[in-house]
Amino acid sequence: MTIEEKTSNIKSQMRKGMLEYCILLVLKDGRKYTSDIIDRMRESGLAVVEGTLYTLLNRLRKEGKLNYEWEESPKGPPRKYYMLTPAGSEVLHYMSEAWDEIANTVNSLRMMDESNNGSNDDPNKEFNLEKTEKNENNI
Numbered sequence: 001m002t003i004e005e006k007t008s009n010i011k012s013q014m015r016k017g018m019l020e021y022c023i024l025l026v027l028k029d030g031r032k033y034t035s036d037i038i039d040r041m042r043e044s045g046l047a048v049v050e051g052t053l054y055t056l057l058n059r060l061r062k063e064g065k066l067n068y069e070w071e072e073s074p075k076g077p078p079r080k081y082y083m084l085t086p087a088g089s090e091v092l093h094y095m096s097e098a099w100d101e102i103a104n105t106v107n108s109l110r111m112m113d114e115s116n117n118g119s120n121d122d123p124n125k126e127f128n129l130e131k132t133e134k135n136e137n138n139i
Contacts, residue, residue, distance in 0.1 A: 021096075027082060027088070028084065031081040065084065068081060
């Protein structure tokens with residue numbers, strides 16, 4: 001396996017680990033149609049296939065974090081719109097706190113490593129330290 005293949009696998013595993021959090025972030029601002037969720041994820045650089053998204057949306061609904069409602073569409077069949085439940089909003093709050101803690105820890109380690117190597121690069125270039133609430137509209 002090449003370095004590129006190993007790196008791709010690592011990125012894939014990390015994305016899978018944060019996909020639930022990203023979906024909750026996208027739904028924070030209100031109900032969304034599935035294709036809107038996919039579009040928002042892709043705009044942010046997180047590629048998601050429909051099958052994966054539907055499976056995760058169904059699991060989140062069964063766990064009480066999401067709900068959905070049907071709405072008639074002027075162009076075809078009715079559409080299912082997903083939204084956060086109060087329990088989902090609470091989970092999102094705790095996930096945001098956890099994300100901030102993890103990001104701070106990782107950035108701290110990166111800064112230590114870079115200072116030991118004499119690098120002057122900005123440690124926040126790839127992993128933004130800004131509070132999650134400020135970045136939620138960008139996901």
